[in-house]
Structures are given as structure tokens and as C-alpha cells.
Amino acid sequence: MLRTASLALFLFAFWLLLSGHYTPWLVGAGLVISILLALAGRRLGFADEEGHPVGRLLAGLLYWPWLAREIVKSSLSVTRIILDPKLPISPQLFHTKVSTRTPVGIATYANSITLTPGTITAGVDREQGRFLVHALTKAGADDVEAGEMDRRVRRFEGGAE
Structure with missing residues (x-):
């Protein structure tokens, strides 16, 4: 679960870096999408050591x-x-x-x-x-x-x- 949370954090930070728009609605949407993508990644198996080598x-x-x-x-x-x-x-x-x-x-x-x-x-x-x-x-x-x-x-x- 820690790797999934880390992936969500990295995705969100990457989204913020590329977005350039920081309104509450867009930041909130980016956070929700990042969490959903990290959960999907965990379910599909790419949020593992090879796919997300946060260690x-x-x-x-x-x-x-x-x-x-x-x-x-x-x-x-x-x-x-x-x-x-x-x-x-x-x-x-x-x-x-x-x-x-x-x-x-x-x-x-x-x-x-x-x-x-x-x-x-x-x-x-x-x-x-x-x-x-x-x-x-x-x-x-x-x-x-x-x-x-x-x-x-x-x-x-x-x-x-």
C-alpha cells in the first residue's frame, strides 16, 4: 500500500509540474485522478518494484x-x-x-x-x-x-x- 501511495504522490507531483494551473478545482481533480491511476496501477500490476522503483x-x-x-x-x-x-x-x-x-x-x-x-x-x-x-x-x-x-x-x- 505504501508503494501505491508513493505512486499517487509522484503522479500528482508530475501533474502539478506539467499543469501550470493551480485552481482548487483543477488541483483537486488532479489529486483524485492521480489516486485512481495509482490504484489502477496496483490492480494491473505495474505499481511493483519494477514499475515504480521508489526504493x-x-x-x-x-x-x-x-x-x-x-x-x-x-x-x-x-x-x-x-x-x-x-x-x-x-x-x-x-x-x-x-x-x-x-x-x-x-x-x-x-x-x-x-x-x-x-x-x-x-x-x-x-x-x-x-x-x-x-x-x-x-x-x-x-x-x-x-x-x-x-x-x-x-x-x-x-x-x-
Whole structure:
């Protein structure tokens, strides 16, 4: 029930953020709709740990700034490559081990690789515990294979270092 209440609160806050209208009628309607949607989510099964991972919020506050910094660093690197007349790329397609086990951890790791410019998660093999990744450069491939992102996502999902 606590997860359902949390979902209703998040939905209501999101509605308030996007609405921009704060009359009593609209705020009340937004609150009622948020509660009804959270109850429907509970009944339909998407207000679970995977659908609403509220328990990961504090861990996310540590992970997301690090990911944002990595995205900016990679963006600058890819921009330099694009602007270089020689276009110094060395595309790599490789498999990398995945130590995360929960659906939230696997999705976070795969999406984090794809969000980082110059790398894309092309495939997920849960049985073998690996991703197929495409990197624009050897340095990008080396960064993924170094495992720092994997370690941080494992910490995010609640695993050991």
C-alpha cells in the first residue's frame, strides 16, 4: 500500500509540474485522478518494484549526476570526432559482461550505455549475462569494458561493490 501511495504522490507531483494551473478545482481533480491511476496501477500490476522503483530513489540521486557527467564528457568527445576533418572513428561491436541481475538494473545499465553518446546497446542476452554493444571508437569500447558503469549500476540496484 505504501508503494501505491508513493505512486499517487509522484503522479500528482508530475501533474502539478506539467499543469501550470493551480485552481482548487483543477488541483483537486488532479489529486483524485492521480489516486485512481495509482490504484489502477496496483490492480494491473505495474505499481511493483519494477514499475515504480521508489526504493531506488536515494541510490538514483548518487547515480544520475554521475551519468549526466558521463553523458556530457561523451558528448564533447563525439563532437570533437564529428568536427575533425579526418573523422577518426574506429567502430567496435563487442560483448560485455553484465553483473546486474534485477530487471531494473539491466534496463538501467542498457539504457545508460545507449544514453552515453558514441555507444549503443544493440542486444541483451540475459541467459549469458551480457550485452552486445556498438561503440563509435575504441576508447568508447574500452570505457564500457572497464566496468565502471556496471559497478555503479550494481550499486544503484542494491548490489555489492
